Amino acid sequence: MFEKILIANRGEIALRVLRACKELGISTVAVHSTADADAMHVRLADESVCVGPPPARDSYLNIPSLLSACEITGADAVHPGYGFLSENARFAEILRAHNITFIGPTPEHIRTMGDKIEAKRTAARLGLPVVPGSEGAVRGDEEARRIAGDIGYPVLVKAAAGGGGRGMKVARTPDDLESALSTARAEAKAAFGDDALYIEKYLDRPRHIEIQVMGDGKGKAVHLGERDCSLQRRHQKVWEEALSPALNASERKAIGERASAAIAELGYAGAGTIEFLYENNEFFFIEMNTRLQVEHPVTEMVTGIDLVNEQIRVASGSGLSVTQDEITFDGHAIECRINAEHPETFRPSPGVIQHYHSPGGLGVRVDSAVFQGYRIPPYYDSLIGKLIVHGKTRTECLMRLRRALGEFVVDGIDTTIPLFSRLLDQADIINGDYDIHWLEEFLSGAERG
CATH class of the missing domain: 3.40.50.20 (Rossmann fold)
Structure with a gap:
């Protein structure tokens, strides 16, 4: 060690x-x-x-x-x-x-999975379902038009490097494609120094489902279930759940086993997350993150496994502490990302926290490094903490979350705490009936079809 x-x-x-x-x-x-x-x-x-x-x-x-x-x-x-x-x-x-x-995967695996085109090729080779689209970067607008016509509109134009929604444009018709290509190419070049683009089928109402995996680097791997990260704003996750209200036990087992088998074959070491879009009972690989996720606590809450401890064990050569048959799922967990932002305009709100009180009680966890008198600096991202709650059922979890949000006090700056209280009044949230577009449509007041 x-x-x-x-x-x-x-x-x-x-x-x-x-x-x-x-x-x-x-x-x-x-x-x-x-x-x-x-x-x-x-x-x-x-x-x-x-x-x-x-x-x-x-x-x-x-x-x-x-x-x-x-x-x-x-x-x-x-x-x-x-x-x-x-x-x-x-x-x-x-x-x-x-x-x-380095407590993480090998440089080779980081590089492979960090290139979206190579990651998609690798995923397909490992037997994971992928979104139909170009096999690599498109070589020009003419090839892009041909591929888009083959797979059918709407299509998504994406930067090969980077993420966070930059260099990503939807073309719903052939007339939209030229503009989408030029805009995505310019954004990708400015953000990542690489204007390579690829095209894939655009799914209209998918959920964002990710599988937490852990490999020992020697051909063994496990999965720790899924997280539902569909509530997003500008491709940034806001609320995450484990397990997903959209999946049943057989679907969970099937996609988890495919993911862990792929990681084992890859010889991957440490924590990783394989991200999918899920629509009409089908999964489509979109990318893999070769690191710990912000939302890892919800997985810890339903499995009882310390993911950081596992990362350190694997990196030290000690191997995984659990086998797949020892991993069980208990109850439901939800994480809310508490940001230093105005809850309606999302304007950043750096400044001094004048009063701070975190909620407590059974099944409540707060991962935060702030305290009363702490000054939120303007130089970094706006995340000031994560509120994670766990319950025996999703209904109990939602009630516990409502109670915990009511106890959470962060005065002196704006935070997104009121946004989550609003979400808990929405029938779709209560019923677990949402997709990756739901939150932006709710915030804009758009009617859902």
Whole structure:
């Protein structure tokens, strides 16, 4: 097992990793920008190192500074959390060259699954169902028109690199395609430095279902069920559930087994998430995230398995702590992402938290690194915490969530807490009847057909 882990992240995920390390008896090193000098993960870590000024490119994305922090403190492993360098193959390679363990998959797997075109090819080779579309990047507008005609409109034009909805455009008719191609190409080039595009069939009303997998890097893998992440705004997840209200036990077992078999064949090491669109009882692979997900706590709540602990075990060579037949699913869990944003305009709301009280009680978990008097910096994403609730049934879970939201106090800044209270009054949410477009249509007041 490792002696000292450097946590190459900030905020709630840095604190989450730190807690897992402490429970394993592993010393911790926090890194921070000058803006995060008083952050909770810095206060609780055994050691801390300032890695640069507030902009992420000069601190949390500064590979030489992070490497120096490892050498100064003697850290023998790095946990990247999510975001920042968590899916940066070059970072993993540099650590490996310096005999420092990257707690995650190999650089080769990060690179393969980070390229959407190569990931789709790999998924198909591994027996996962994929969305019909181009086999690789389209070579020009003429080829794009031919492929779109073959698979049928509407089609989705997507950037081969990156994510978050950038470089992604829908063409519902042939007349829409030329504009979609030029706009997506320009966005992809600006955001990712790569204007390669591919085309796939556009699904009108899918749900976003993801399967949590864990591999030991030696040909063994397990799945830990699915998460339903269909409630999204601008392709960013807002609310996640485990297990999905749309799937039954046989569907869950079938897609879980296909996902874990694929990961085993790949020889994948560590935590990963295989994401699908689900429509008309069919699954279609869209991408794989080679890291811990923001929403991993809902899986932990229904399985009782510490995913960060598993990541560390696998990276240390200790293997998985559970076999597939030992994994069971208990009850239902929901996570709400509490952001420092206005609940209607979604305008960022940095500032000082004047009063803070987190909810508690049976089945309530809050993953957050903020506290009363904490200043939300304007330099990073707006996530200030995650409210996760668990119940024996989905109905109990919803009632518990309503109660917990009523107890949650964050004064001095705007937050999205009122949005979730509004959602709990909607029949579709109560019934679990929603898709990836539902939230944006609700927020815009659009009529659903």
